[in-house]
Amino acid sequence: MENTTPEVKELFDLLKQKTKMVAMLAPSFPIDFSYPEIIGMLKRLGFKYVVEVSNGAIETNRQLLALIKLHSDRRYITSPCPSIVRLVKNKYPDLVQFMAKIDSPMSACAKIVAKKYPGHKKIYIGPCFVKKLEASEDYPELDILVLTYKELQKIFQTKKISPKESDRSAVFDIVGSSTRLYPISGGLAESSGLTQKLTDDEYDVISGPNLVKKALQDFPIKTGLKLLDILFCDGGCISGGGIISTDSIKGKRKKVIDYWEKTK
Numbered sequence: 250m251e252n253t254t255p256e257v258k259e260l261f262d263l264l265k266q267k268t269k270m271v272a273m274l275a276p277s278f279p280i281d282f283s284y285p286e287i288i289g290m291l292k293r294l295g296f297k298y299v300v301e302v303s304n305g306a307i308e309t310n311r312q313l314l315a316l317i318k319l320h321s322d323r324r325y326i327t328s329p330c331p332s333i334v335r336l337v338k339n340k341y342p343d344l345v346q347f348m349a350k351i352d353s354p355m356s357a358c359a360k361i362v363a364k365k366y367p368g369h370k371k372i373y374i375g376p377c378f379v380k381k382l383e384a385s386e387d388y389p390e391l392d393i394l395v396l397t398y399k400e401l402q403k404i405f406q407t408k409k410i411s412p413k414e415s416d417r418s419a420v421f422d423i424v425g426s427s428t429r430l431y432p433i434s435g436g437l438a439e440s441s442g443l444t445q446k447l448t449d450d451e452y453d454v455i456s457g458p459n460l461v462k463k464a465l466q467d468f469p470i471k472t473g474l475k476l477l478d479i480l481f482c483d484g485g486c487i488s489g490g491g492i493i494s495t496d497s498i499k500g501k502r503k504k505v506i507d508y509w510e511k512t513k
Contacts, residue, residue, distance in 0.1 A: 256381065257400050260372065261407075264295045268370050271362050272296040273355070273393075275375030276303040276425075277432035277486050279508035280501045281398045281493045289416025294408060298366055302373070303425030305358025310428065310441040312351035317443075317476075325476050326468065327437055329353045331383035332481035333461070341465050347477075354431060355380060359391040361423065370394065374401050376432070376489025377482075397491025429509040432486035433502055438478040452476040457483040 263270060272291045278284075288299045309329060317325065326347045328334050337344050352360065359371050373380060373395045384393040396404075405411070430436040434456035438444050443452060450473050455464040461481055468477060482488035484498040487505060494501060 253403065254400060256394060256396050257404060259394055260396060260404060263370060263372075263394075267295075269366075269368060270296050270370045270372055271366050271422075272299045273302050273305075273358050273362060273371060273373045274299060274421075275355075275373070275377075275432065275486070276301065276306070276429050277376045277489065277492070277501075277505060278374070278398070279504045280376070280487060280496070281402070283412060284508055284512070285419045285421075286412040286416040288421060289419035290405065290410050290412060292419065293413075293416075294404070294410055296372070297369060298362075298422040299419075300358065300362060300423035301421050301425040301429075302354050302358045302375070303428040303431055304423050305352070305356070305361060305425070306354035306428035306431045306437075306440070307425050308357035308361070309352055309354050310437065312357075313349055313437075314441060314443075316349060316351060323347075324468075324472075324474065325349045326465075327476070327478050329431075329437065330480045330486075331377070331379040331387070333479055334387075335379070335382070336461070336481065337465065344465060344468060347468070353383065354428075355383065355393065356388045356391060359388070359393050363391070365423070372396060374398065376486050376492045378490050397489075398493050399491050402493055426513055429512070430505065433505055434480055434485035435478060436485065438476065443476060443478075447475060450474070452478065454478045456480045456485050 291299045324347055328348050355373050362371050371393045373393050381395040384395045428440045435454035438452055438454055453474055455461060487501040
């Protein structure tokens, strides 16, 4: 195909080869796609299973809480955001020691899928271009192909797949209801219960390039801060560059919250 990405070309090759595949759908998907129609559309496209990456976020939270319990005296910067991970490594190397060494929701979900559906190719679909680097550089052994929502839209258009009435009966094969707010700034701190376990001075929630820089610069001197829940994009993953919607941050946030409230 002309004017397309290597990842889209690879997906079409996988479809042509009738490869068994699992779609791992990031929790920001309600911004661009209707639920449950998106599940049916992915299965009609050729996916055997469709799972919520928010299920992987449950494992991310479990690992973080275990880490905090084991080392209660340490301070942590959360690490689900690949842009933050790379920013810290490249611009603030002295802060690498504070990065929580745990699986991101994507990698945790991929490990769950590998165990439950062995022999299936894992396709992560989400809002972030940098997830492609996370997959290829940080977790190459998990063999994850990363597509953005924009790329998925192009695939649907090429294959002439649009919502059908029959899609309304589709369901996720693996669900993660408790962490569906993860893409919103503060979603990790809230869903993990850390907002109740820590005082206001012991945790901070930050998103957006301008605030991120100051938060990272101030972290070494804010010694009372035990957890920095930080995402690079404004408002969190709801502003990722791979998102189709041009809604405001408030509008995108509402779509994620509405889905969470409708399905909890």
